[in-house]
Amino acid sequence: MKQKQETPLTILMGLVVIMMTVLGLSFVVSGVWIKAKAELAQVLLDRSFEQTIAEGKPVKPWSWADMAPLARITAKRLDQSNIVLSSASGQSLAFGPGHMSNTPLPGEQGTAVLAAHRDTHFAWIKHLRPGDNIEITGSTGEIKNFTMRRAWIAPYDQSGINADSNEHLLALTTCYPFDSNEQGEERYIVESVLRE
């Protein structure tokens, strides 16, 4: 066998193989890119949040950002920490958890709602247990402690969260089920209470 033959069939096969390889690689890259963006953004946000506390005014994480870091959320037991953004739009959720601006700020009366992607920033909230401490550091550096009370699953439009609650609550929410690859209507909601 000295010479390979280029028959239409082998060309087609080669074509299919190359196309599938390119397509497969591009899918992997796009998936990894989402994750990488989420990670990288948190590093940049972390820096700008430190600056925000130090300078006492909002510092943008990168020059064209259309959101500002609002707070840091920390779960010590799980060794997890994220910078929360001032917007929960689809764009900013790619970079970090977002505060829904139609809900009060964490620590105020009512329920403050923070949302993030289940497969990146809020992958850890499924490990929270009642009694766990959740720490929120505000943009002035003050720290508020919340105690995890309960969790439930609900459709996104019937969340059971009352923004005008009489208590001082913090709700963390992400998509459910956790290991699903589809975008569903269900949300996992973790509620915690401000520790006075």
Added chain:
Amino acid sequence: MHNLGTKHAFYKTHAKNRTLWKRFAIVATIIVSSFATVQMVHAAQSPQTTGQAIELASATLVRPNDINSGALLFPSKREGYYVEAPRLATSVKIDISGPIARAVVTQRFVNPSKSWVEGIYVFPLPDDSAVDTLKMKIGDRVIEGLIKPKAEAREIYEQAKREGKKASLLEQQRPNMFTNAVANIGPGETIVIQIEYQQSVKQDAGTFSLRFPMVVAPRYNPKPIVQTVDFKPGQSGWGAVDPVPDRDKITPPILDPRTNAKINPVKLSVHLAAGFPLDTMVSHFHKIDVKSTDETTRTLTLANGEVPADKDFELSWTAKGTAPSAALFQEEINGESFIMAMITPPKLTSEQLAQIKKKDREIIFVIDNSGSMSGQSIKQARLSLETALKRLNPRDKFNIVRFNNTHEMVFPTAVPADKENLDIALRFVKNLQAEGGTEMLGALRSALKDSIPRGQSGKELVRQVVFITDGAIGNEQQLFKEIASNLGRSRIFTIGIGSAPNSFFMNRAALIGRGTSTHIGDISQVAKNMDALFKKLENPVLTGLRAVVSGGIMSEVTPDPLPDLYLGEPIILSAKLAKISGKLTLEGEFAGTPWSVNLDLTKATKGSGLGKFWARRKIASLEASRSRGKGPAIDTMIEKTALDHHLVSRLTSLVAVDVTKSRPDGEPLNTKDMPVNLPDGWEFDQVFGDEAKIVPSSAPVISPRNMARSFGTKMAFLIAPAASPEKAANIASGHSRTRAVILPKTATPADKNIILGILLLILSGMIWVTSKMWRGTGNSVLANAKRKSSNFNLLP
């Protein structure tokens, strides 16, 4: 392939080359096509990553900033999102009488839901429109709006809303963007909103024109403002009325304007009484049917009856023979006299032009390559700039500033327009791509930075700054301030690009910048409009204009100050006089040559709407002087002028309140009381299309009780016990202290993509291995056969 003949070596290399080439071609095709596929797959997926985007389009949930044409918005349960009311019909009637046009815009809406709603209506109007009438027809009742200071009007409206009376509030958000809130619209009720305004006919180089905006382009709101957001929830529901509501929620436009436009058909008719024999009449972007009654009058309607509201309507007309170079109208209202004068300075003869010493020019082009310019707009902008560059003389100096969220200059300072520099500039322009945000301020600053400091012998040099943009920005005031304080000897010319430029910005920037504004709505207009603009840039300007009324009659003239006039432009001035007598004298100079004209006021023709025209111009002048940094006394003057002339302004609103109460006491009104009740009839339809509700009006309204029931069944408590009973009771009773929260999408396609990608790679690997094996066996047979056959096919 005869690759194994007697000329073995030759054929081998030849074949090798061919195979290589073939392979290369195949690989190239594959790469290109798979990139295209990936792009398509990504395009299909991107709504997932951007969360609400897909829902926004499918559920017709919108935000005020997404509104590209007039629409009635009902607050929805999702924060900052609204449900658009169905638009039954929009009809526009424009009556042009000489220099003034009066328009009646009628839009009919129904409330398709089974509950009482408050609607917010956002719509564009011409930037020089004087809005003076608001009528609300509910059933057969007509409610007329009254003009009140903004805060007072809002109070009246809020009170009526609480009392269950039907009410409407018309507010100005920008001079070319208004909102109208309508309270207590009953279930299934039809509302007709009628807005009337007046505007003046534009005249330039013998062509008269008029625009009716059907589209408000989504605005870009620069970052610094984003950081001043108040994150607290808007309790009154009024926060959303601001067209730039919570700035953190403003994201690039997602709603396809065409999708939106298709559901907003517009009927339009124009009655044109030009006042002089008409020659041509052109509708630039819409097909029209024309009827002419006599040589000065035409009536036109849209040829297809209705059009989607996706581009501005523009009409222009010219006079038969020479265009009238002067016109004078007067009107008396409540003992006050108003005049309007239109004068076109005579064209200079070539001898006269030769006498005027041409000044050396420095011309700075500023081009917008932000994301909003992508598509046709950037092509038009590039072509405009290329046309401009090719027209420069070697004696001219020039530079180019490009901006999106960053800005850069092509040359450090202005350079002579020689071939070498022009080549660099043209190459730069050719490569411009539209992407990113619109940070105009920095670019404006660099463009206004003058190499000759102010007050130093720069008088002989003309410095012209040409802005090429769609002006899709929300921080107009900031830019106006910058222009007003740093203009120096520079003059600003704006070229509005695209089908819906922010004409308020274009005109006001040119007014404050003492230049002129032009619009390019279509690639075919580039050559003609750029030529017209360049004639203005190249020819001397009529400066130092003053208007004097003889006999010491007290007068107030607008615009104040009178602008410089460029070639072919008329001066349209409006004045309030104690009485109409004597002469009006206009004086100015063409590059040192005095010019003046006299008009006999007693010979003025009676007109109508001149008082309002004057008042609108006065408000515009006052607003412009606010940009120059004058105090709050200006606000008082604006408010007084607007109230006196029944005009909506930044400080005054129209409010209409029904005398009778229509909403029964027990019926709740707004989202705050009944979060699930309001738009449910069709929000559920759209979001959950599979839940079998097709006709909005017949859709069952989800009561709080039902919601609580389904909430109870779907809710699974994983770790903690169920919610406290009183909380459940709160939800069930629709208690006013309950405000439901709609949660955003919080899943990315990352894992799915990675898994899919790996699967594809494995599969392709398997195919490759299989084909290898197959070749190893099958091919040898094939090769043997080939070798045999080649013996018969020896080449000569």
